[in-house]
Amino acid sequence: MPFALRSIALAVTMAAPLALAQAAGAPLKFCYEDIPQAPWTMPDGTGLNIELLKRAARITGDQINFVARPWKRCEEETRTGVIDAMVGPSDNPRRRTYSRPPTKADGSQDPERAMYRDHVDLYLRVDSAASWDGKTLVNPRKLVVAQRGYYIVDMLQARGQTVIDTPKTAEEGLRLLAAGSADVAVLMGRDAENLLKEDPRFLGRVVLAKQPFATFDFHLMVGNKAYDKEPKRFEAIWNAIAKVRATADYQRLEQPLVRQHEHD
Structure with a gap:
């Protein structure tokens, strides 16, 4: 390849990444x-x-x-x-x-x-009067634990619930629920499910509802x-x-x- 053509080819090769970056x-x-x-x-x-x-x-x-x-x-x-x-x-x-x-x-x-696509789970404190069948939330105390900043807080408030949204993590939410601060918790992610099975603080105190709160x-x-x-x-x-x-x-x-x- 003549020198001039090689120079042009080299210039094009070197310019290609720069052009891609500029385009992006x-x-x-x-x-x-x-x-x-x-x-x-x-x-x-x-x-x-x-x-x-x-x-x-x-x-x-x-x-x-x-x-x-x-x-x-x-x-x-x-x-x-x-x-x-x-x-x-x-x-x-x-x-x-x-x-x-x-x-x-x-x-x-x-x-x-x-x-x-994923679902948001609902958790119930054992021996409470609260229940969830996938449509109707029975919660006489009207207190629900949820993580702050999530849309589920808005959804729960629209249902007339008072939301305790101080928890940042699912672990904090389960801890408040087990301690009796509320009878219901609606928590994002799968960590709460794993904690429920592995952490002795929650065994026998909290159960996962059969139906998710939302998908x-x-x-x-x-x-x-x-x-x-x-x-x-x-x-x-x-x-x-x-x-x-x-x-x-x-x-x-x-x-x-x-x-x-x-x-x-």
């Missing part, structure tokens, strides 16, 4: 909760959601910086534009005021581009400030999430972990 835009900052939410996210930056987004970013060419935050801070920094997106919340009217999930043409959330699709919720600036970029990331979830390789990774937690 500046690095993105995504926050996730700083407490364990196995198998989806863990405080050390592992979990299925993180792996899913890393694989999606390889498709789109984006660079993503993941930061762990207390959930209320994660929401506030997404609202103000410090954070570009939140990893794994559910869609609800309050969050729609400052962020958005992937949506269909009619504006409703798009489950095909969600990160995952949600969980999304990459993008802040309005970030989305309005680069809508095509985030649509591409949501599309890439759907593509990764459909691959046999990711399903092989996801299914054993999800199955493990569903049957523990």
